[in-house]
Amino acid sequence: MNSAGNHNAKCSRHSDSDCDKAAAREVIKAHDSEIDRRRQGNGDGDRARDGTYGLPLNSNAIGSVLDVADYEKLRAKVVSREDELSFDARYRSRASDMERRVDEIIRRVRKEDEILFSGQVPRKGYHGQLHPRFAGDHFLSNxxxxxxxxxxxxxxxxxxxxxxxxxxxxxxxxxVLLDIAKGMDRMFITSNIPLICKGKGEDKFENFDKCEIQFSIMSPDKEDAGDLFSPRYQSRQTMKFSEFLNRFSTYYTRADVGTDDKTKADKWLLHKLLFQEEEAYDHLQTASGAWExxxxxxxxxxxxxxxxxxxxxxxxxxxxxxxxxxxxxxxxxxxxxxxxxxxxxxxxxxxxxxxxxxxxxxxxxxxxxxxxxxxxxxxxxxxxxxxxxxxxxxxxxxxxxxxxxxxxxxxxxxxxxxxxxxxxxxxxxxxxxxxxxxxxxxxxxxxxxxxxxxxxxxxxxxxxxxxxxxxxxxxxxxxxxxxxxxxxxxxxxxxxxxxxxxxxxxxxxxxxxxxxxxxxxxxxxxxxxxxxxxxxxxxxxxxxxxxxxxxxxxxxxxxxxxxxxxxxxxxxxxxxxxxxxxxxxxxxxxxxxxxxxxxFLINVIEWYEKRERETAVEEKSKM
Ligand SMILES: [Zn+2]
Structure with a gap:
């Protein structure tokens, strides 16, 4: 590229930046106008717009604030502007006494909840790293x-x-639906693969993990009888749900479904129906994998x-x-x-x-x-x-x-x-x-x-x-x-x-x-x-x-x-x-x-005050 070309490129970069700054000033102006409108809505005459869009935009102007008190004032102004624009600002500014009280209770309760989480045994991660529990961690973990x-x-x-x-x-x-299904004479269960497979130890349960189960109400002419617990089972052959429930515990002997033969099938089916923590947050999991x-x-x-x-x-x-x-x-x-x-x-x-x-x-x-x-x-x-x-x-x-x-x-x-x-x-x-x-x-x-x-x-x-x-x-x-x-x-x-x-x-x-x-x-x-x-x-x-x-x-x-x-x-x-x-x-x-x-506000206040009284009594009895 010749020198003129370089020069032009530089100029256009320069003007691009100016253009971006001008665009940002327009957005700031729009925000300041919005603050004005919101303040007027509250009967507050103080105007946010001061010609500098809330903050001196020239960095030298900020640099010239050397006094800590002035700096804090400026900082408070910026924070308050952002707060005034927040999505919950309207209801904060219009809050009743009771709402303020409940908001305060929520803040206290959140702190107490943090103690509940951090008091749990930390979880062990990669190379034994300990991860303390906290509110806001993975939903299925918490x-x-x-x-x-x-x-x-x-x-x-x-x-x-x-x-x-x-x-x-x-x-x-x-x-709820599984319980209703149990009472239905014409309820059938099907799978895409036989549930049992060759293998020893954990391997023999592989198909129980991989299979995709479906249910269907069926008239006799649509039945295509098959045995889910036979290796010769063909995909989507039908088995009466009642028979499946009776025989399940004979084949599925893993400890994860407990020891009661009557509830083993229920537990296994619920496990299949619900998202599991390990599955949702596995490091190989993707959005399309989760959708599958x-x-x-x-x-x-x-x-x-x-x-x-x-x-x-x-x-x-x-x-x-x-x-x-x-x-x-x-x-x-x-x-x-x-x-x-x-x-x-x-x-x-x-x-x-x-x-x-x-x-x-x-x-x-x-x-x-x-x-x-x-x-x-x-x-x-x-x-x-x-x-x-x-x-x-x-x-x-x-x-x-x-x-x-x-x-x-x-x-x-x-x-x-x-x-x-x-x-x-x-x-x-x-x-x-x-x-x-x-x-x-x-x-x-x-x-x-x-x-x-x-x-x-x-x-x-x-x-x-x-x-x-x-x-x-x-x-x-x-x-x-x-x-x-x-x-x-x-x-x-x-x-x-x-x-x-x-x-x-x-x-x-x-x-x-x-x-x-x-x-x-x-x-x-x-x-x-x-x-x-x-x-x-x-x-x-x-x-x-x-x-x-x-x-x-x-x-x-x-x-x-x-x-x-x-x-x-x-x-x-x-x-x-x-x-x-x-x-x-x-x-x-x-x-x-x-x-x-x-x-709701009354109930939260009563609930919290009662809880506080009970905690105080407990503390006293410990002393
Ligand atoms: Zn949806």
Missing amino acids: VDLIGETGLFKIASMMPKGAHLHNHFNACLPPY KFNGRTRMMKGLFNYVTAYRSYTRQCLEDFARDNIQYAEIRPTMMASNYIYSDDGSTTIDNEGIMEIIIKEVEDFQRAKAQENKFFGGLKVIYCTPRSMLPEQVKDALDECRRFKKKWPRWIAGYDLVGEEAKGYPIREFIPQLLDFRRKCAEENLDIPFLFHCGETLDLGTETDGNLVDALLLGSKRIGHGFALANHPYIMQQMKAKGICLELCPISNEILGLTPRVNGHTMYQLLANNVHCTVNSDNGALFRSSLSHDFYQVMVGKKSMGLYGWKQLVMWSLEHACLEDEERKDITRHWEMLWRE
């Missing part, structure tokens, strides 16, 4: 201890508003609830579970497809999507009636019509047509539409643009409000078709998006989404177990929240992750040291604001939620 913490107790007590992202095939602990296990488990769960008795009971118990977890309203995501139709109990006939909707509606109405009789409130449930993203465009078109039909038939019950399944596999949203645009047009013509609530950005892949789904979700006018983990890496789309009021459905435990972050503090939600992106907290597929919504709220808090009650409150308020509710419904649920919130 899950048993979390149940003993004060913070989890408070999270469980909190009224959580709307639960907006949970798949209707994995909301309930699997043992996830998909296998979803297939295993499917046969346990896709027949009338189980489906009704499952729906009913899910509702009870929501109420127990202090959820006031939920939007569930059943995947509507022919292979998900449910069977009659004898396996002879199937019930289609319309029949499934009828079952859900009846169960919800019965449940709400029962709750009302007990003088308890449950604000209801709606269905997000979901299609797997592995479907072909023609199939998606049919599904969208059915979704519109359902909305016309049950306007109050259909919340929106979504495409589900592993985002890196299956088709990107872009594949279905003609069908989705056509759907939008027809909805407008027919005056139907069916918002898109797309799963997107649930990925570590950047600059690919997968995170490209965020662009399509934006352009197609999504009301909310599921996950949005990758959004933090797309600042322009992030601001566009904020401007359009698009809210995120965070699923922190799901993201950790499916390989997006090893621990919750590495989750991108903290960047997104720091940018004031509206977010809600959700459990996604809690049944497989050994979690409830309370666990997800717990995790959000332990991942950030400075978070407290106001952060939780903002997340709950956003869930109510962004739920697919009519104005009247939202008003009604919010009114009830406010009453429950007051009760």
Whole structure:
């Protein structure tokens, strides 16, 4: 390159830097304006904008502050500006006395919980290195201890508003479904490989670990009898579940399922259904590896609830579970497809999507009636019509047509539409643009409000078709998006989404177990929240992750040291604001939620004070 070329390159680099600085000043100016707006909202006349955008931008100006007192003043100013912009600042500044008290209790309880964790035996790692336990470590490593913490107790007590992202095939602990299955005469179990294999010692259990189990209700004509415990067993031959349970303990003699022959099969099946710590955090594990296990488990769960008795009971118990977890309203995501139709109990006939909707509606109405009789409130449930993203465009078109039909038939019950399944596999949203645009047009013509609530950005892949789904979700006018983990890496789309009021459905435990972050503090939600992106907290597929919504709220808090009650409150308020509710419904649920919130504050204070008194008595008796 000649000298002129070099010179030009230098100049353009120089102007690039100036350009970047100017752009940053514009952003700072926007932040300062936002602080002004927030202060005015609170009736505070003090203006943040002082012409220097909060801080002298010339580094010499900072260097000229030699006095420690001046330096501290400047530092306090910067910290306070950042605090004023934080996502929980509004509820902090508007807090009632009781809220301030509960926030203080949460801070104390978190310190006590840290002692609970650090008091455990450290874990041994590579070359014997000792790793002390701590809150905020891997969820599956901590899950048993979390149940003993004060913070989890408070999270469980909190009224959580709307639960907006949970798949209707994995909301309930699997043992509930296994118990129902045991009572079914036509319940069969199948495997992809024989369970027993040649080998000695541990080797002979290899197939028990590797096999993929499935369940199915079956009419006699569909049976293809085989013996899972025979080496000659062929893939997916059927065995009566009752026979399997009777014979299991003869073949599976490992100690990990205990000594009671009657419960050995249960323990083994539950182990297969739930994510294990060693599996999720193995150093060789990847997001796609975790998804492979996830998909296998979803297939295993499917046969346990896709027949009338189980489906009704499952729906009913899910509702009870929501109420127990202090959820006031939920939007569930059943995947509507022919292979998900449910069977009659004898396996002879199937019930289609319309029949499934009828079952859900009846169960919800019965449940709400029962709750009302007990003088308890449950604000209801709606269905997000979901299609797997592995479907072909023609199939998606049919599904969208059915979704519109359902909305016309049950306007109050259909919340929106979504495409589900592993985002890196299956088709990107872009594949279905003609069908989705056509759907939008027809909805407008027919005056139907069916918002898109797309799963997107649930990925570590950047600059690919997968995170490209965020662009399509934006352009197609999504009301909310599921996950949005990758959004933090797309600042322009992030601001566009904020401007359009698009809210995120965070699923922190799901993201950790499916390989997006090893621990919750590495989750991108903290960047997104720091940018004031509206977010809600959700459990996604809690049944497989050994979690409830309370666990997800717990995790959000332990991942950030400075978070407290106001952060939780903002997340709950956003869930109510962004739920697919009519104005009247939202008003009604919010009114009830406010009453429950007051009760919650009182209950936390009483619980904590009682605990303090008991601890004081204990201490005294030790002296
Ligand atoms: Zn999901």
